Amino acid sequence: MRAEIIAVGTELLLGQIANTNAQYLSQKLAEIGIGVYFHTVVGDNTERLLQTIRHAASRSDLIIFTGGLGPTQDDLTKETVAAHIGVGLETNQPAMATIEAFFTQRNMVMTENNRKQALVIEGSHVFANDFGMAPGMGISHAGSTFVLLPGPPSELYPMVERYVMPYLTQLLPDKQVFHSRVLRFYGIGESALEAQLLDLIEKQENPTIAPYAKEFEVTLRITARAATIEEAEALILPVEQEIRGRLGQYIYATGESSLHEVWVEELKRRQETVACAESCTGGSLASLITMVPGSSAVYNGGIVCYTNEVKHRFLDVPEEVLQTDGAVSEKTALILAENVREKFGTTYGLSVTGVAGPDPSEGKPVGLVYIGIAAEGLLTVVKELRLAGKRHAIVKRAAKYALFYALQMQKER
Numbered sequence: 001m002r003a004e005i006i007a008v009g010t011e012l013l014l015g016q017i018a019n020t021n022a023q024y025l026s027q028k029l030a031e032i033g034i035g036v037y038f039h040t041v042v043g044d045n046t047e048r049l050l051q052t053i054r055h056a057a058s059r060s061d062l063i064i065f066t067g068g069l070g071p072t073q074d075d076l077t078k079e080t081v082a083a084h085i086g087v088g089l090e091t092n093q094p095a096m097a098t099i100e101a102f103f104t105q106r107n108m109v110m111t112e113n114n115r116k117q118a119l120v121i122e123g124s125h126v127f128a129n130d131f132g133m134a135p136g137m138g139i140s141h142a143g144s145t146f147v148l149l150p151g152p153p154s155e156l157y158p159m160v161e162r163y164v165m166p167y168l169t170q171l172l173p174d175k176q177v178f179h180s181r182v183l184r185f186y187g188i189g190e191s192a193l194e195a196q197l198l199d200l201i202e203k204q205e206n207p208t209i210a211p212y213a214k215e216f217e218v219t220l221r222i223t224a225r226a227a228t229i230e231e232a233e234a235l236i237l238p239v240e241q242e243i244r245g246r247l248g249q250y251i252y253a254t255g256e257s258s259l260h261e262v263w264v265e266e267l268k269r270r271q272e273t274v275a276c277a278e279s280c281t282g283g284s285l286a287s288l289i290t291m292v293p294g295s296s297a298v299y300n301g302g303i304v305c306y307t308n309e310v311k312h313r314f315l316d317v318p319e320e321v322l323q324t325d326g327a328v329s330e331k332t333a334l335i336l337a338e339n340v341r342e343k344f345g346t347t348y349g350l351s352v353t354g355v356a357g358p359d360p361s362e363g364k365p366v367g368l369v370y371i372g373i374a375a376e377g378l379l380t381v382v383k384e385l386r387l388a389g390k391r392h393a394i395v396k397r398a399a400k401y402a403l404f405y406a407l408q409m410q411k412e413r
Helices: 020-031 046-057 077-085 093-105 112-118 153-171 190-196 198-202 229-250 259-270 284-290 308-315 319-324 330-344 391-412
Strands: 002-008 035-042 062-066 089-091 119-121 125-127 136-141 144-149 177-185 208-214 217-226 251-254 274-278 299-304 348-354 368-375 381-386
Touching: 002 020, 002 046, 020 035, 020 062, 020 153, 020 217, 035 046, 046 062, 046 077, 062 153, 077 089, 077 119, 077 136, 077 144, 089 093, 093 112, 112 119, 119 136, 125 153, 136 153, 144 153, 177 229, 190 198, 190 208, 190 217, 190 229, 198 208, 198 229, 217 229, 229 251, 251 259, 259 284, 259 391, 274 284, 274 330, 284 299, 284 391, 299 308, 299 330, 308 319, 308 330, 319 330, 330 348, 330 368, 330 381, 348 391, 368 391, 381 391
Parallel strands: 002 035, 002 062, 062 144, 274 299, 274 348
Antiparallel strands: 089 119, 125 136, 136 144, 177 217, 177 251, 208 217, 348 368, 368 381
């Protein structure tokens, strides 16, 4: 099945919003073995949209539209798709009831144009919108299946998960199960990871191996198709074992959890705590930790020790060390980690000190970073990093490296 995704909206062409829906949909379709061959963006213009639909129908089996289902005059998607198919629109009564209830519950007057959102293509399969007003729909015509989805991700994502994926699975000719295992890596780049696994990637058939980078991490998705989930798991297992044998030191988790989520959940499970002393990261490490719900159970606090004075006054780094070794040094990172752990009474103390740029500091190059990890009952470890990139990238990568190294140490306790 050849799929194409068409995003409708002039705001996308103007760069006012990013087309994250296409990325999400491509990933979801890959999970069930549907390949996406084209991404298209078209503005709110009936003639150009109609031309786009005709072209897509000539080359794709599945065409998914995002956006253009709202109440305003420039919301043209369902009207234009209906015109292409040669049918009309009809009111979907459950959707109409939802829209009316929305305004009634808020004691608001519903304008007439909102009724437009309850219109669907005649004869289509309707997808309920549990988080908005305009329903989605799917309909097949002349060898192509058209799926229309709302634009807001908060509406589109749950609609896809609950209703669209089962609908699409029923369209697949072999009715096979597609099952995936996700491995999450840190400390290795996408190109280096691919080079280590190139022979497996080149000969892949079933299961398939797909690496991709996101937010300075690398994720590897292994997907197998089989008659049952158990059979798919059996196909995935030897491939996963081979990958772990080659790159296991970089794997920090399986599944969809991010590095900071994994770290916080493991701290909670072990009933352990952490405190941070941050120089070049300026609080980014603490921000990653505290964005996880329930992190208050494990994060006692921290100090952004951006200046030498703060390092000395609040974290007891001797002036002699700051003058001889420097703020950006192995010794300073070690003292910061140990002292922040002691002062906050935590299981772990993490420190980050380095040169984020854009200019060198203390005669040391941009990208030089030291991470200290002090743990109760273990010798303090300091890691030296040489990070490339702009200031923002160095800061974010340094903060995540601190979490990665802390997670590694945690496994030793």
